[in-house]
């Protein structure tokens with residue numbers, strides 16, 4: 001039993017501790033009688049959480065109830081939807097210390113970073129509630145006399161309306177924040193949210209959903225059918241994923257994850273997609289870079305949360321004149337990072353799974369086979385899923401890690417003859433999420449940024465998804481559409497216009 005009744009209501013506190021699914025506004029155990037375990041990345045034999053293995057029939061039931069609930073929810077006044085989201089944020093804030101260890105156990109994020117993620121999501125929900133009012137309460141009136149051969153006898157009133165039920169699929173690495181960045185705008189805009197959490201991180205996402213559900217219960221009572229406006233459906237992505245993203249009642253999909261998103265987008269019918277996918281964010285270091293700033297941003301950018309961030313620095317291109325100095329100084333800092341348990345707030349803890357650790361190791365071995373080497377101060381070392389941070393120097397332009405996302409604590413350095421060569425290499429990658437450029441010249445920075453194929457370019461800073469009000473998007477295989485509170489509100493609504501036809505042109509006077 002925890003300190004929060006609403007959080008206890010989301011799981012079987014008297015039994016196995018398994019988390020329930022939330023379907024048609026009620027917590028349920030799956031009719032299959034089966035649960036899905038998620039294991040602790042740091043102790044692969046230990047179960048971190050158990051969630052329900054929902055069936056196709058349960059998902060159909062969730063969609064049917066959500067469709068009906070959304071018709072009522074969209075009529076709840078905009079300000080009141082905002083108040084409910086703010087109330088959910090307050091529940092979340094009060095339980096931050098109880099939820100943080102759940103995140104830590106499931107995805108091996110340090111306790112401090114896990115708590116920060118909860119509070120960031122509180123801020124996100126509150127901001128979303130207010131931004132929705134600013135963005136969605138104001139439309140426009142378009143007059144016909146702007147277009148040739150027309151008088152002012154037609155007035156088009158333009159407003160934004162919700163889409164319906166939005167399938168929300170977050171990844172493991174921010175199971176609360178990236179769930180909140182979908183659920184918040186979806187609900188604020190008058191949609192229903194069909195939430196499918198990642199297998200590792202499901203209990204964390206479930207905790208956020210519990211806060212939102214309780215805020216809905218407070219407003220509408222425990223038996224209201226409007227509670228079905230948010231569902232939590234759990235199961236293996238490969239088993240229920242297609243059902244959720246191709247369901248006839250799904251009006252849009254908001255997905256964050258890896259290349260799975262590409263197949264999700266290809267299979268989906270004619271519905272809007274918000275796709276935030278993988279990246280291989282390059283840092284381009286020019287001859288005139290501020291070395292101390294560059295080094296500290298690269299270390300922070302590449303190794304926070306052991307590199308498991310879509311916006312981690314994933315490859316560094318340094319011009320010859322600075323190469324040795326930058327590599328040596330980065331290696332010094334990386335060698336000083338603490339390695340251990342996330343519960344102890346170590347800088348580096350285990351990566352999410354064995355398959356991820358194996359992938360990282362294969363990239364390291366490929367880089368070495370092609371001429372690279374671990375810097376002497378940061379040798380390769382692995383124990384189960386725990387990988388010590390490594391600076392790989394002399395990495396070949398042809399090494400797989402130069403072009404593919406490692407999602408782990410190893411960082412390749414590639415020596416380039418010029419910034420032009422760095423840009424060419426960066427742009428040859430199939431991804432285009434973010435990129436960083438380090439130079440003291442403001443005009444030069446803009447010119448380099450303009451030439452880099454990326455959704456966002458950071459000048460003299462590490463890549464970053466936040467703050468959450470910024471637009472965030474990828475090009476190429478890094479995604480479709482933009483995220484960020486305002487941009488998600490726009491993505492989760494569509495324009496509807498109503499035309500007033502006047503019998504004869506009318507011109508308004510002051």
Ligand SMILES: NC(=O)c1ccc[n+]([C@@H]2O[C@H](COP(=O)([O-])OP(=O)(O)OC[C@H]3O[C@@H](n4cnc5c(N)ncnc54)[C@H](O)[C@@H]3O)[C@@H](O)[C@H]2O)c1
Nearest residue numbers: 171172197198237238241242257258260276277278279310
């Ligand atoms: N661009 C961004 O905003 C952003 C942010 C964070 C993470 N990421 C990316 O996410 C990846 C790491 O996260 P991950 O390992 O959880 O990604 P993933 O693609 O393996 O899984 C993402 C989500 O998709 C679900 N899923 C799996 N199969 C599915 C299917 N067939 N249909 C629908 N859903 C399905 C998973 O259960 C999970 O909830 C990295 O590539 C990282 O770069 C991107």
